[in-house]
Amino acid sequence: MSKERKRSWAEPYKIKMVEPVRMTTHQERQKAIEEAGYNTFLLRSRDVYIDLLTDSGTSAMSDRQWAGLMMGDESYAGSENFYHLEETIQNYYGYKYLVPTHQGRAAEHIISQIMIKKGDIIPGNMYFTTTKVHQELAGGTFMDVIIDEAHDPVNEHPFKANIDLDKLEKLILKYGAHKIPYVSIATTVNMAGGQPISLENLKAVRELTSKHGIKIIHDMTRVAENAYFIKEREEGYAEKSVRDIVKEICSLTDGATMSAKKDALVNIGGFLAVNDEEIFDKARNMVVIYEGLHTYGGMAGRDMEALAIGIKESVEYDHIRARVGQVLYLGNKLTDMGVPIVKPIGSHGVFLDAKKILPHLKQNELPAQSLAAAIYLDSGVRAMERGVVSAGRNPQTGEHNYPKLELVRLTIPRRVYTQAHMDVVAESVEAVFQNNSKVSGLKFVYEPKYLRFFQSRFEPV
Numbered sequence: 001m002s003k004e005r006k007r008s009w010a011e012p013y014k015i016k017m018v019e020p021v022r023m024t025t026h027q028e029r030q031k032a033i034e035e036a037g038y039n040t041f042l043l044r045s046r047d048v049y050i051d052l053l054t055d056s057g058t059s060a061m062s063d064r065q066w067a068g069l070m071m072g073d074e075s076y077a078g079s080e081n082f083y084h085l086e087e088t089i090q091n092y093y094g095y096k097y098l099v100p101t102h103q104g105r106a107a108e109h110i111i112s113q114i115m116i117k118k119g120d121i122i123p124g125n126m127y128f129t130t131t132k133v134h135q136e137l138a139g140g141t142f143m144d145v146i147i148d149e150a151h152d153p154v155n156e157h158p159f160k161a162n163i164d165l166d167k168l169e170k171l172i173l174k175y176g177a178h179k180i181p182y183v184s185i186a187t188t189v190n191m192a193g194g195q196p197i198s199l200e201n202l203k204a205v206r207e208l209t210s211k212h213g214i215k216i217i218h219d220m221t222r223v224a225e226n227a228y229f230i231k232e233r234e235e236g237y238a239e240k241s242v243r244d245i246v247k248e249i250c251s252l253t254d255g256a257t258m259s260a261k262k263d264a265l266v267n268i269g270g271f272l273a274v275n276d277e278e279i280f281d282k283a284r285n286m287v288v289i290y291e292g293l294h295t296y297g298g299m300a301g302r303d304m305e306a307l308a309i310g311i312k313e314s315v316e317y318d319h320i321r322a323r324v325g326q327v328l329y330l331g332n333k334l335t336d337m338g339v340p341i342v343k344p345i346g347s348h349g350v351f352l353d354a355k356k357i358l359p360h361l362k363q364n365e366l367p368a369q370s371l372a373a374a375i376y377l378d379s380g381v382r383a384m385e386r387g388v389v390s391a392g393r394n395p396q397t398g399e400h401n402y403p404k405l406e407l408v409r410l411t412i413p414r415r416v417y418t419q420a421h422m423d424v425v426a427e428s429v430e431a432v433f434q435n436n437s438k439v440s441g442l443k444f445v446y447e448p449k450y451l452r453f454f455q456s457r458f459e460p461v
């Protein structure tokens with residue numbers, strides 16, 4: 001039996017510039033969370049020690065990206081940085097035509113308005129909030145065709161973002177291909193906990209949709225993380241580079257929307273990329289109305305340059321292995337401590353099972369909201385609720401929607417925190433878990449009508 005010596009590995013960069021974070025006392029945090037109405041979205045960032053609210057726009061750029069900012073060509077039309085970005089997208093993703101946008105939802109708006117007619121059906125691997133809203137605003141209806149395993153938090157399927165081909169085929173037969181402008185495929189699926197789709201499944205989806213003349217539009221916000229999981233888990237891909245896997249994923253689709261604030265390592269930006277010249281023509285026309293001229297689309301020249309460089313860095317093996325590795329490190333550490341989390345651990349965050357961590361709270365006492373507040377109070381770590389508060393109310397009955405999952409998301413920004421920060425986070429969650437009986441539930445004292453999780457205020461019951 002060969003005995004492998006254990007080798008530690010560390011972040012594949014060294015730190016050139018630091019941004020101090022403020023450590024606070026328990027008393028200061030008590031005051032801050034009361035003032036925030038026990039809602040972590042309403043905390044001021046200066047009162048937060050380790051900020052795991054989201055991985056969106058929170059990445060640390062590299063020295064090369066910062067140097068790229070200085071190369072910004074802020075010409076109104078025909079900026080050099082646009083051509084660099086266009087060439088990078090063609091090389092790394094293989095899509096022919098680029099329309100830059102200020103962030104992901106703007107690209108979703110444009111493609112939805114162009115491709116969806118009133119009464120259309122858009123099947124997809126679980127919804128994402130902004131994607132679905134834009135499909136609905138264009139007159140379409142989103143229909144979830146993800147495999148059933150995706151809805152089960154303890155099912156360890158390695159590719160929980162896979163499409164259920166039977167469900168998709170039934171929809172095509174029921175509504176007819178003419179009612180389905182495209183299938184919406186996300187790599188990875190955020191709402192399922194950062195879970196990947198396999199290339200085997202995507203190829204089968206391509207075959208089925210081609211047979212019926214249906215396009216595939218790719219939400220490629222976390223495509224590098226998805227490709228990393230394929231390399232690690234899918235047979236036949238261990239020797240392929242993440243860069244090649246990313247390009248193969250894109251080659252099976254007809255166009256893409258991208259929120260560059262996630263995998264592409266910039267703080268703002270996005271794009272729409274397509275292969276069809278006619279769609280490109282319409283998109284280029286529309287972007288002028290909503291975003292800006294087609295060679296900047298709502299982005300500064302310098303931001304397009306940083307994005308072009310970020311795309312190249314995002315598919316480097318050392319980077320993506322460390323990025324996903326850090327999330328797995330935190331998830332495994334919490335598992336070893338006995339803390340209940342969603343499995344398998346996703347690519348961009350760890351999801352805590354608040355129902356199991358605070359079993360004494362009823363769901364109307366808002367366990368996930370209470371847990372997020374308790375973790376902040378313990379250590380200054382900021383997380384986000386994904387439970388009954390996020391699920392909102394039933395518009396007919398006015399009652400709370402009670403989702404199966406009551407989760408707290410610890411989302412890890414890219415290249416921002418070290419393994420030592422992850423240790424602090426895990427120890428804090430463990431401490432709250434061990435003293436769980438001390439955590440009281442919360443009740444609403446203010447509730448806005450839309451997306452209430454952002455602005456609601458609470459009080460202990």
Ligand SMILES: *Cc1c(COP(=O)(O)O)cnc(C)c1O
Nearest residue numbers: 103104105128130190221259261
């Ligand atoms: C963030 C995100 C979007 C929306 O992008 P924005 O840049 O926030 O507008 C779309 N899809 C997925 C999967 C996302 O995570």
